Amino acid sequence: MQIKLAEALVQCLEKEKVEVVFGYPGGAILPVYDALYNSTKVRHILVRHEQGAAHAADGYARVTGKTGVCMATSGPGATNLLTGIANAYMDSIPMVIFTGQVPTIQIGTDAFQEVDITGITMPVTKHNYLVKDPRKLPEIVHNAFHIASTGRPGPVLIDLPRDIVSQTIQFTDSGPMPLRGYRPTYRGHSFKIQEVAKMIKSSKRPVIYAGGGVLSSGAQDELLELAELISAPVTNTFMGLSGFPGEHPLFLGMLGLHGTRYANLAVTECDLLIALGARFDDRVTMKLKEFAPKASVVHIDIDPAEIGKLVNTHVPLVGDVKTVLKALLPLLEKEDRTPWLHRIHEIKEEHPLTYRRNGTLKPQFIIEQICRLTGGEAIVVTDVGQHQMWVAQFYKFHRPGMLVSSGGLGCMGFGLPAAIGAKTGRPERPTILVTGDGSFQMTMQELGTMMEQGLDIKIVILNNQALGMVRQLQQFYCEGRYMATNFQFHPDFCQLAKAYGIPAYSWNREEDVLQALPQVLATRGPAIMNCIIPVEENVTPMVMSGKGIHEAIEC
Amino acid sequence: MRHTLAVLVENNPGVLARVAGLFSRRGFNIESLTVGRTESHDVSRMTIVVDGDDQLIEQVSKQLHKLIDVIKVRDITAEEHVDRDLVMVKVNADPNQRVEIMNMAEVFRARVVDLAGKTITFECTGNEGKITAFEESLRPYGIRELVRTGKVAMLRGSRLPGAGGSWSAE
Numbered sequence: 001m002q003i004k005l006a007e008a009l010v011q012c013l014e015k016e017k018v019e020v021v022f023g024y025p026g027g028a029i030l031p032v033y034d035a036l037y038n039s040t041k042v043r044h045i046l047v048r049h050e051q052g053a054a055h056a057a058d059g060y061a062r063v064t065g066k067t068g069v070c071m072a073t074s075g076p077g078a079t080n081l082l083t084g085i086a087n088a089y090m091d092s093i094p095m096v097i098f099t100g101q102v103p104t105i106q107i108g109t110d111a112f113q114e115v116d117i118t119g120i121t122m123p124v125t126k127h128n129y130l131v132k133d134p135r136k137l138p139e140i141v142h143n144a145f146h147i148a149s150t151g152r153p154g155p156v157l158i159d160l161p162r163d164i165v166s167q168t169i170q171f172t173d174s175g176p177m178p179l180r181g182y183r184p185t186y187r188g189h190s191f192k193i194q195e196v197a198k199m200i201k202s203s204k205r206p207v208i209y210a211g212g213g214v215l216s217s218g219a220q221d222e223l224l225e226l227a228e229l230i231s232a233p234v235t236n237t238f239m240g241l242s243g244f245p246g247e248h249p250l251f252l253g254m255l256g257l258h259g260t261r262y263a264n265l266a267v268t269e270c271d272l273l274i275a276l277g278a279r280f281d282d283r284v285t286m287k288l289k290e291f292a293p294k295a296s297v298v299h300i301d302i303d304p305a306e307i308g309k310l311v312n313t314h315v316p317l318v319g320d321v322k323t324v325l326k327a328l329l330p331l332l333e334k335e336d337r338t339p340w341l342h343r344i345h346e347i348k349e350e351h352p353l354t355y356r357r358n359g360t361l362k363p364q365f366i367i368e369q370i371c372r373l374t375g376g377e378a379i380v381v382t383d384v385g386q387h388q389m390w391v392a393q394f395y396k397f398h399r400p401g402m403l404v405s406s407g408g409l410g411c412m413g414f415g416l417p418a419a420i421g422a423k424t425g426r427p428e429r430p431t432i433l434v435t436g437d438g439s440f441q442m443t444m445q446e447l448g449t450m451m452e453q454g455l456d457i458k459i460v461i462l463n464n465q466a467l468g469m470v471r472q473l474q475q476f477y478c479e480g481r482y483m484a485t486n487f488q489f490h491p492d493f494c495q496l497a498k499a500y501g502i503p504a505y506s507w508n509r510e511e512d513v514l515q516a517l518p519q520v521l522a523t524r525g526p527a528i529m530n531c532i533i534p535v536e537e538n539v540t541p542m543v544m545s546g547k548g549i550h551e552a553i554e555c
Numbered sequence: 556m557r558h559t560l561a562v563l564v565e566n567n568p569g570v571l572a573r574v575a576g577l578f579s580r581r582g583f584n585i586e587s588l589t590v591g592r593t594e595s596h597d598v599s600r601m602t603i604v605v606d607g608d609d610q611l612i613e614q615v616s617k618q619l620h621k622l623i624d625v626i627k628v629r630d631i632t633a634e635e636h637v638d639r640d641l642v643m644v645k646v647n648a649d650p651n652q653r654v655e656i657m658n659m660a661e662v663f664r665a666r667v668v669d670l671a672g673k674t675i676t677f678e679c680t681g682n683e684g685k686i687t688a689f690e691e692s693l694r695p696y697g698i699r700e701l702v703r704t705g706k707v708a709m710l711r712g713s714r715l716p717g718a719g720g721s722w723s724a725e
């Protein structure tokens with residue numbers, strides 16, 4: 001069949017079962033948009049800024065487990081995607097990105113809207129392609145989806161020169177071609193798995209340290225089974241949150257910089273640390289030398305390069321967390337470990353995660369109320385800052401994959417577009433965006449997208465009228481010299497909501513929240529809740545830089 | 556310790572940039588890197604010399620292996636192998652020193668590739684140690700210009716880097 005390459009591309013997307021593409025058009029990608037015009041299977045969602053397209057594809061991928069797809073034109077369209085691509089890369093999110101490119105003969109001539117996007121994105125993609133041979137396109141597209149979604153997932157970019165996608169070709173869909181340099185290991189080495197079983201049996205004080213890999217491999221059931229079987233408490237990394245039930249007696253909450261005191265103390269006291277799909281990030285370990293000082297380390301991860309990168313591992317085990325746990329569980333026996341669990345109970349009692357109520361509207365209180373009203377079952381999307389940490393600490397997740405947040409990159413502005421992507425992917429799930437007044441102002445133009453798509457997203461702005469997280473750093477590290485962190489102008493978010501036709505509320509007392517929140521959450525359709533909270537509220541516990549995690553301060 | 560990595564890569568545009576970018580981004584120092592064609596038209600071979608402890612080399616190998624275009628990585632340092640480096644060197648040579656210099660070059664089996672009024676240009680191949688020794692012995696005469704290709708290496712016997720070895724695709 002003779003068809004335009006752009007049409008072939010759309011057919012490949014259909015074959016990959018792509019239902020939604022988030023994007024923004026332009027000259028170089030025009031032929032692709034023209035081909036999308038006729039597709040009945042691929043829906044295009046027009047964002048308001050390309051960064052939003054990438055974050056939306058990211059949010060979509062996180063809640064559906066499918067590969068998110070976004071596209072933009074060449075030059076500024078492509079560079080606007082960059083932050084979103086880097087975000088997906090840092091958090092290992094499967095994503096395929098299409099960018100327009102100037103015609104082949106103009107490449108390298110500084111043509112209008114030309115940027116070397118494959119060059120620019122090399123460090124932040126799992127792989128990328130510049131299509132030069134039109135016949136190769138189907139193979140490239142299928143391989144891109146394969147690479148993005150297997151092994152340690154990540155973004156893959158395909159750059160499409162305009163003349164190439166305009167060509168007419170004899171289209172035969174070859175499907176994916178074997179990649180001899182890419183064969184991820186899913187099944188763990190059986191000898192190593194036996195070794196892990198032995199270490200678990202001889203351990204007296206094990207702790208499971210579970211990261212985002214648990215969620216991307218869908219291993220939450222196996223994790224729960226493991227923890228209950230061997231009576232090991234579980235701590236989550238930020239990316240791992242929602243991978244273990246938030247109210248479970250074995251749950252220690254998040255560890256690290258703003259982790260619970262008891263998670264950090266348990267890790268410090270444990271004699272065996274079982275790392276599952278986690279990468280010993282600096283925000284987790286803080287002073288590396290003092291991290292889990294008494295522990296032997298078992299590290300199970302699909303990415304061999306993560307094992308031994310930062311800490312010495314006693315048993316390195318390359319494989320998919322779910323597959324490995326399935327093989328490991330039958331080798332284990334029920335253990336009670338009463339003394340260790342008793343000790344865990346003790347440190348939980350001694351150092352509970354709390355906050356001081358003093359009559360003002362506390363952000364932690366708001367999160368607790370949201371958690372109560374949604375039963376821990378909503379999709380919770382956050383931005384980056386203090387509000388993000390309060391969600392991590394006080395929202396008790398009951399369903400896997402329900403926290404959508406920028407972990408590795410810590411990217412302000414992720415929230416609203418990611419919420420749009422998440423709600424698009426799982427329209428049946430209540431979706432709540434918890435954002436900060438700073439982060440929200442980075443991508444609030446996407447309110448237009450939200451309204452255009454008729455998405456029911458509840459937006460809670462924890463408004464401390466400041467870049468709170470950085471303000472907190474300045475309080476601790478700069479003796480209170482608040483340089484450029486207290487906004488001098490505060491937009492009226494309710495008026496802004498009005499401009500988009502969104503119902504809005506402003507609250508500054510606990511009673512306001514108690515009275516109005518249930519109603520707002522129960523009402524269909526979007527809403528913006530502007531919650532004025534005290535600027536001086538800090539995220540605690542906190543481990544000062546250069547300290548070990550056992551030395552956290554509570555303030 | 557210096558390690559020699561034999562790396563088989565897809566002969567795709569941009570593969571050198573991917574490898575070079577990886578080294579600079581992760582702060583690994585390349586002592587030398589050569590790249591060239593192999594027996595199959597779609598595979599290129601890099602020989603990369605890196606200085607570092609075992610842990611660093613392991614990390615370098617694993618990171619290289621994550622690149623989709625990298626087919627095989629093998630640390631051949633501890634294995635029986637032959638390696639060669641090629642140098643071209645232009646050295647000052649007054650007519651009265653010529654014989655002396657050429658006799659000395661003979662010891663290294665270097666060949667004269669160009670002769671001019673005041674300089675001689677040699678070509679010499681050998682393992683790195685020999686090339687370095689040759690370079691040092693010419694230094695007193697005044698080296699005008701010098702270029703080394705960097706090391707290429709191959710396992711001895713009938714073994715191939717593509718088969719077995721460490722950090723290969725599992």
Ligand SMILES: Cc1ncc(C[n+]2csc(CCOP(=O)(O)OP(=O)(O)O)c2C)c(N)n1
Binds near residue numbers: 383385438440468
């Ligand atoms: C794009 C980007 N720029 C800067 C930062 C640094 N940063 C981290 S948190 C933060 C403040 C966030 O303010 P806000 O969204 O109001 O959240 P709050 O901490 O006040 O809850 C800043 C500036 C960042 N993470 N991302």
Ligand SMILES: [Mg+2]
Binds near residue numbers: 437463
């Ligand atoms: Mg703020």
